Amino acid sequence: MKNRGLTIGQIGERTGLATSAIRYYEEEGLVHPFRTDAGQRRFDRSDIRRLSFVMIAQNLGFTIAQIREVLRGLPEGRTPSKADWARISKRFRRDLDQRITQMEALRDKLDGCIGCGCLSMKACALYNPADGIRRKGTGPRYLMGDSPD
Structure with missing residues (x-):
């Protein structure tokens, strides 16, 4: 499976995303599948984590453009390391802290x-x-x- 990658259906099963959503994320440059000799789309196992991150980030209110920007800093073709994710979370933490402050003000006032x-x-x-x-x-x-x- 590693040599031939995962099909879009397998990625969908693992992430819970519809294949149309996965194709959309591909069009947006969030994942970069490769093509087999027969022209079939295949994904690296690391794309499971990327797509899961996309889902979480969107649920937190980040835009596709913001998500794309931080994913550009991740390595292609390998599962991101703990250090890679720490770098991303540090960038998002500032924005989340601002949002928390705004939400607390909204709640209190x-x-x-x-x-x-x-x-x-x-x-x-x-x-x-x-x-x-x-x-x-x-x-x-x-x-x-x-x-x-």
Whole structure:
């Protein structure tokens, strides 16, 4: 099996992905199968881990472009090492930490003024008098990280 690679069906069984999804990820440059002499698509075993990573990263909200960028740093033709994955996770960790901070702010402030400029809550007159936060931009400024000062 190693010499001839895995079929798209075998990859689908191992990852739980539909073959159409695997083809899409191939078109997006996330996996790079090779072709047999008969022209059949074959995948390396390392593609199981790559595709599993793609599924996890998408569930965490990363875009295909972001995922493609980090996968470019992985070696082709061999299963990525622990060091390879550590390098990727370090890059994603910063973004995840930012998202966690934003989610905590959303959780803690959603029932109060979010700095959107509506001034419809009585409390907004205290938190955002005369819509002063508007000078920092549009949208829910407090939830986007701006402070009331």
